[in-house]
Amino acid sequence: MKITDAKVLITSPGRNFVTLKIYTDEGIYGLGDATLNGRELAVASYLSEHLIPCLIGRDPFQHEDTWQYFYRGAYWRRGPVTMAALGAIDLALWDIKGKALNTPVYNLLGGKSRTGVMVYGHANGKDLEETVDEVGKYIALGYRAVRAQSGIPGIPSTYGVAKGKFHYEPAEKGLPPENIWSTEKYLLHVPKLFEALRLKFGDDVHLLHDSHHRLSPIEAARLGKSLEPYHLFWLEDAVTAELQEGFRIVRQHTTTPLALGEVFNTIWDAQTVISEQLIDYIRMAPLHAGGLTHLKKVASFAEMYHVLTGCHGATDLSPVSMAAALHFDISVNNFGIQEYMLHTKQTDEVFPHSYHFEAGFLHPGDAPGLGVDYDEKLASTFPYERAYLPVNRKLDGTMFDW
Numbered sequence: 001m002k003i004t005d006a007k008v009l010i011t012s013p014g015r016n017f018v019t020l021k022i023y024t025d026e027g028i029y030g031l032g033d034a035t036l037n038g039r040e041l042a043v044a045s046y047l048s049e050h051l052i053p054c055l056i057g058r059d060p061f062q063h064e065d066t067w068q069y070f071y072r073g074a075y076w077r078r079g080p081v082t083m084a085a086l087g088a089i090d091l092a093l094w095d096i097k098g099k100a101l102n103t104p105v106y107n108l109l110g111g112k113s114r115t116g117v118m119v120y121g122h123a124n125g126k127d128l129e130e131t132v133d134e135v136g137k138y139i140a141l142g143y144r145a146v147r148a149q150s151g152i153p154g155i156p157s158t159y160g161v162a163k164g165k166f167h168y169e170p171a172e173k174g175l176p177p178e179n180i181w182s183t184e185k186y187l188l189h190v191p192k193l194f195e196a197l198r199l200k201f202g203d204d205v206h207l208l209h210d211s212h213h214r215l216s217p218i219e220a221a222r223l224g225k226s227l228e229p230y231h232l233f234w235l236e237d238a239v240t241a242e243l244q245e246g247f248r249i250v251r252q253h254t255t256t257p258l259a260l261g262e263v264f265n266t267i268w269d270a271q272t273v274i275s276e277q278l279i280d281y282i283r284m285a286p287l288h289a290g291g292l293t294h295l296k297k298v299a300s301f302a303e304m305y306h307v308l309t310g311c312h313g314a315t316d317l318s319p320v321s322m323a324a325a326l327h328f329d330i331s332v333n334n335f336g337i338q339e340y341m342l343h344t345k346q347t348d349e350v351f352p353h354s355y356h357f358e359a360g361f362l363h364p365g366d367a368p369g370l371g372v373d374y375d376e377k378l379a380s381t382f383p384y385e386r387a388y389l390p391v392n393r394k395l396d397g398t399m400f401d402w
């Protein structure tokens with residue numbers, strides 16, 4: 001089999017998505033997600049201008065060699081744009097191989113290691129009371145695990161609090177919106193939220209929280225310690241991810257489990273936090289970690305250090321990415337949990353898929369390949385519009401991490 005063509009498809013059914021479609025001489029095509037939130041056209045251009053010309057004529061079954069060709073073959077390598085483009089190619093090749101062999105991708109990754117993939121939903125509210133109510137709605141829908149984010153008294157807007165509740169989408173069209181931040185107000189508020197949640201819902205439901213890379217190591221240590229009575233499933237992205245050594249301080253002070261890595265691109269980004277057992281869950285997802293070929297290696301490395309997986313699953317990852325994550329999740333031994341944010345109805349219609357939710361678990365379905373298709377005609381009715389994630393400033397105007 002030979003690759004005959006590939007094209008980059010861009011659509012915006014509620015938010016922007018970049019999709020790579022690879023064609024073969026046997027009539028089989030594969031799909032890869034190439035979406036990088038707020039930088040979509042950079043990946044599209046990297047694919048069209050630099051990678052696709054080198055893909056034509058290659059055997060799609062040799063995805064390890066193709067991965068190495070684009071990774072090692074590029075002197076200027078790594079980084080989110082490069083690795084998202086490589087991830088899209090890799091996912092499309094796994095999709096082609098599954099379709100050609102008439103089997104779901106999880107069978108190529110080792111088969112099923114479990115009956116379903118436990119997911120967590122995103123509950124959020126403008127204040128503590130509303131957030132408690134929203135967590136209750138997810139529990140009523142059958143979720144076993146819920147992430148809780150709440151508005152903070154004295155701060156007009158913050159990360160994780162939606163306008164549309166079930167469809168949280170922080171990216172906005174136009175120029176980047178500005179948020180305001182106070183670490184002190186946040187640190188005082190979050191333990192009260194989890195105290196209220198445990199009082200209301202008891203000990204059985206798994207509760208998660210995301211600090212979105214906004215704390216210093218000692219602040220994260222304080223938060224982790226103050227949350228210990230409420231036994232979180234994890235505290236996510238406690239500290240900016242560039243300084244892996246910073247997690248040593250957090251780890252020395254708290255037993256709250258830590259999750260990190262949605263912004264990581266390669267195994268090297270996670271080397272210290274995994275090998276020193278500074279985290280409990282690695283959040284890298286197939287697309288932004290250069291595809292399933294590379295993520296399998298990250299999972300095997302993590303397995304040696306008792307680190308479980310917890311793939312990023314925000315709405316800025318298309319259903320192609322979600323499907324790839326589910327094939328991965330159901331097959332690796334050291335799976336922990338999968339993030340699951342609902343896409344809009346229009347997105348699901350552009351990307352018909354075989355995965356489905358049942359009683360707190362997602363199932364990848366048994367369609368060959370990744371089990372996702374792309375309705376090009378419908379997609380073309382949703383043209384791309386430039387959009388950005390917000391930026392963030394402290395109360396005194398200082399630029400800060402969003």
Ligand SMILES: [Mg+2]
Pocket residue numbers: 210212236237262
């Ligand atoms: Mg996060």
